Amino acid sequence: MRLIFTFLLLSANFFYAQKQLPDSLKRFGYAELKKKFNDYDENDKIQESKIIAKYYLLKAKLERNNLQMAEGYILVHFNEDFPQAMKYIDSVFIVTKNAKESSYEAIAYRMKGNLYYKNDNLKAALDNYIISLKHAQKQKDQKLIAYANLNIAYINSHIGRNVEAAKMFRHYYDSKELSESEHNQTRINLINCYIESDQLDSVNVLIKEGLDYSAKNQNKYSNSQYLYLSGFSYLKQKKYEQAIQEFSKSYDYFSSIEDNNANYVLYSLGKSYEGLNDKKKTVEYFTKLDANVEKTNITFPDLRDVYTFLIDYYKENNDTQKQLYYIDRFLKVDKKLDEQFKYLSTELPKKYDTPNLLREKENIIKDLNNNKTGLYASISVLGLILILFIYLYYKSKKTEKEYRKIAQDLIHSIEKKHMESVENQKHEIVREEILPQIEEEEEEEELVEAEEAEEILVEMRDRSGNSLSEDVTKSILKDLNTFESKGHFLKKGITLASLAKTIKTNTAYLSEVINTQQGKNFTTYLNDLRIDYVSERLLEDKKLRSYKLPAIADELGYNNVQAFATAFKKKTGTTPSIYIKEIENAMAS
Template identity: 25%
Template sequence: MFYPKKKYYIPYFIKSINKNTIFDFLRLLFVKSINSPFDFYIKMTRYLLFIFIILSFSKKSVSQTKLLDSIYINKLDYYKHNNSDSTLFYVKKLKLSKNEVTILKTLSVEAYIYHRQKKYKKAEKIAQQLLELSNHYLKTSNQKEVALNKRKSYYAGKISALNRLFWIKKNQENYKKAYEFLVQMHKVNEEYPDKKHNKYLRYKLSIKISKAIIKQALSMEFEAKNILLNAYNESKSEVFDVLKTDPFFLQQKANLLNKLGNIYLLLNKNKSKTIYIDSASYYYDEAYKIAQVFAPPHKDSEIIYNFRKTEVLMARKEFSKAVDLINNYKNISNGYPYLHREYFQRAVCFHNLKNSDSTIHYSNKFLKNQEKCETSKLITIYDILSKEYNNLNKLDSAYKYSKLTLDQYNLAKNTKDKTFNLFYNNNFEQAQQLNKTIEKREATKQRNLIISFAILLLTFFIITFYLIRKEKEKKKELILIMNKNKPVEIEKKEYNIDESLETKILNEFKNVTKNLDFLKPEFSINYIADKLDTNTTYISFVFNKHHEESFKQYCTKLKINYVVGKLKTDKTFRKYSIQAIAEEIGYTNASAFTRAFKKHIGITPSAFLKGIEN
């Protein structure tokens, strides 16, 4: 655990005083030196003067320390939005402070700087230190002895740490963990000692915005929009009048408006409407107006505003205008690391402008730094590349990026599913906690409470039963689909089949091999039964009578033997992708084909092809 270093600002001559010095002084004062009342008066005056000097120096040192801390904190507030190096310089100095509130403030700013620099590991480490230290101060402080303002600072430090951890996990797209920190932040904020204080109000608004961000990440755009509109309307109420000139509140309000702009762009992406694009543009403009009155000004506000205006132009399908705006990024960047955003936007614009070379060029530039990519953007770029290579008839590359698109999509979906579960569990726990609180406060309404809880529990079980039943039905459907082409397993039983029918069935097996019907995707035992106008039971009986393997194994062997022969003799066929070869013999899935090939031949198709070429 991190604890602040103590530094004592005491003059050297005071620190040099020890027990012997004091005894010598008292002996001199009260034993050897007192020969008359006048001597006693003189010595006592000197003694009091000596004590006064000591206290004066001590008070002066403490006062100077407080003044120095105040100056450095002002420097932090000034530099943290426009000069990271200067901010970290003053952070290092303030870490020597012995003031608990100063230390908490310093760690909060340090975590913010590393987060802004996308150094998420460092930011998380500092935020955890801030959280541990705030908890330590809250646990070890006596509520009666510690001043209210100091306790507010402890709570503010804890909320700041949780807020920073939320943003780190959100930016890493770990929505499950981000939501856990959001739940903790809400709980701590409700414990804040002063519900009218500006920090409580700011964090109350911040939690709503963060909740909307998670909803947005889970593709619940309408719910996110409603939360943000509600928060925006609340920010204009009388309760928030005390924050009208608060610089933090202004930043928060600008952030809220930008988030609303983002939501409307997402809504337009799902269902294109001019009103959505216009709303996005309006809220971006309103946010930029607020950003222009920041004191001190935020040096990145102009380029970030231009990022958003470019997105609006892209939504309007004005891609040439969007490229013109992107070309100006270098003139307004002020050191902001904009290239990653530029590459992504250029790739999207050039793809829509049918410029394949530029699209592939900027997509590859974007992917070179893909550890910083958001999953959603990664999916977009993979999808663009698969389409571009498909248009260029480079099927192997097209298939590669198409598979990467699906892999990333499934990964993102799994992450979101986990977060959905977390939402549900947390809401249910909150409902239970609410019922307990009502029970304690309103004992007279116990009967109504039990009925309400019973209804809630019954509803929960009904919903759970419904979901389980639905899931079972889905599994049954899936099993039916999977077993559609699988022969029905029956007990071995002797049948009296007409010899002519048996001969007809055996001849059809030969025709299947000769006509290559077994290569068709729809080929199965049902296929032969329909062709001969008989049932699958007879077909299966005749087949098992003359073969020592199942019908499915027989068909797979025919397919693999066919493809092996064709690979050996047909050079053009060898140039096909694995997916194309699989489809040639009736497989829709390259992975299933690869497994079947390896099982029968002993090596994968790729290894077999290399062996032929060598």
Template identity: 25%
Template structure:
């Protein structure tokens, strides 16, 4: 929605030929020249809002590129001193965050989302806050917090239960549908994945520009793949690819999926062909580094199986190069999302509820009623405290009786077909995981599924599937539960550790955040680390 009557007039008077050329022109140099000509014509009018609208249009026209980020920056520089404007500079920060996400600069994307969100909360703009939450969900996908991302997308889609919201905000509705369909593919909830993919396909076909139609084909292809309809999934992927040749990250992800589908069909030449296509794109588009890493890991495994030493060396050199690039990227994105986005919202909700309760009490309670209520509340709190204390003591005693040393048992099911991975590979990975657990490799605070997969000479997809099937937990819970089991044993055996601060204990256990450490300790043991340490000290004094 444009910000003023002047900018609305500017939009309607825009040279139609120039606008079409900017949007559809395939020659990038010509597009830049036309864009600059248009900007100069707007600058001459000295209309700040009209110029900001023009930069926003151009940022969207050059979407998924550093040029788009540059145009969004221009919006911010132009409007950052505006006050009480409902559109700018908030739209500039949001657009910059979106384009940084599309160019795989996730930490900087988060910073800009937070800046935009501060404006939109003040304006009570529900739609814009939903859009920011949508992109936070996408960031969580990139930190392998798939379950939390799915919850975000489920919550967002409720906004569109209203027919009016679906009609007024059609493009965001389609984005939310696509995110939800993809999240269901990731979680292997395939009936839901198929349903929302087909819903998205039907909805996008009703739009004149068929917005996100190829992406819904990708989601549908992913669901078909996990249902083992490999040929149908390849057809769906290929149809989508023919419609979005310029979005390189999406293209590379689909190439990897197609190669995996061909591998399942036993067509090795096609498997190699699509993996090498990812390699070719990486040479031109460095933002696809994560997809390149996955492709190289698979290629290396293939060449090891075939005994091609020369190719193995070539791929190892490429894999080392991309890992050097990845190591330079900022870490702890997940912690930043919790600290700067989720925690402030919980605190705000807490204050709101306190305020509501206070008003209700002021209106409806006399002194006697309050006193009576407080008496009942104190009694209930006493009962609750007694029960909680009893429960905590029982859990502490159970912890003291366990002998877990930070390793897990493999649950070998003779039916390996559900994994769609060879039994030899599964056994090899499980054997290496046991060695990884014994060596306490999980204490590395920067450990990711991709890094561990590379260490175990496999790929991240295989690794996470094997962990989920045999360890009965996600990768994140698997690593963090190992860390908690280890620190519990150390606290029992080493009295010096009981004098550590929670922050120091968190670092000792391989966590970057005290809050995350406490969260997983509580989930794993049923009690807080502070309570566990206090009971250990008490037990020592008694003995």
């Protein structure tokens, strides 16, 4: 009964406060009420902030003050569910329709964008942020321009454009246009972008600043965000145990308030345990994450890793039912993520990047109109840029044509190689059936020649004293042949040292055999094996050609797509994407 009694007591106190609080608020003006709302909201005092917001709106309605009614609708929408919140924001448009103060259009569209973003409709979020930015620019309101730019930066970060997003966050983080709490939120997003793009140099300093801010303001929510970022930094550095400690503290808080940040923490906890090779713990956190995602339908790109891990795990454990379940979940989530990514990656440059560039161009031309000499100079510069652009365009076209020709030649050479292999097999059959006697005589001659060559080689080794013994060389070559034939070169993290350890030799011997027998160093040898393998496999396997380049790179054992693309270009002289495209063209014709 103790728990029930405590709940009833708290409920009674709350209703008493709800009844009494408005009377105590009558002496406050709108600015003071808004400050109180912000203080309560930032410290997770949701019920108190709700009361303030409703009183603010009621006060504005009684006084028939449309602009303050708009502010009231904005305040009350923060702690409502999606449909009700949308109704409140639509009310902002209605009460400010005839107002001279037109900044509310920019504000309302941004609020709608935030609601869509929170509910994982990134397409609608981006469209509303773009409209908000246009209204803010029309009003020349630098504060609202900053808000819209920061919101669009959030979307850039969400789809992996962290370098672009970090530039925007850094710009406003260093500016004086934001309030203390807005500055703090910008710092959080800046840290996240730095970690995602492996720019870890400034992360620790920024996290310490954030933790100090959270302690000073007694802000548990903000403190938990910085604990998560601290864990994320450790995870990137593969310091898994430290990461788990920070994530666990962060998760305790976010899960207690049912905040969506808990899902990011669950993902990171799972990845940390995966790094420790603790599959059971990884499955525990990934399963919990999937349950949350299914309930809220709020996704994020890293979920693909979650489902591929769970699918592989249950496949290894012969649990077909769960394997099929997570395949189905993967397909649903992947479809949604793919649709969002395609839309955002197309619309962001078209609706945001290009207009910004055009606006910069217009500003340059406008400034030049005030200075005739500067005008001519700038036109000359723009002309040179145009010429350079045309040159680079035609050069890129020429290069692409060369790459396509190389790709076509590569396809033909592989096909020819396959045909020759078939012919060789036929000839081998003929040799076995028709020419056994000739072959026996040839073998005897070759044996004599081999013995003579071996005597010369032994003599040369005895003179030089540098070459490996024949037994050692043969043993290493045999192991390398197994390494190649069984496709072990596709495993991740292979180094000269790890391979030497696997085949029970040392790096000096292994390096010498590869250099003398293959005529290349270990890195080139490994890359050549992988690229030769994928060149043939892409030609034969339509399913592999449908994969995105990062997935292909991962199958080949590369840590990132850049390393794969560089190795492919170096070996073949063309790019993976053009090679795949030319295969598709060849298959279609």
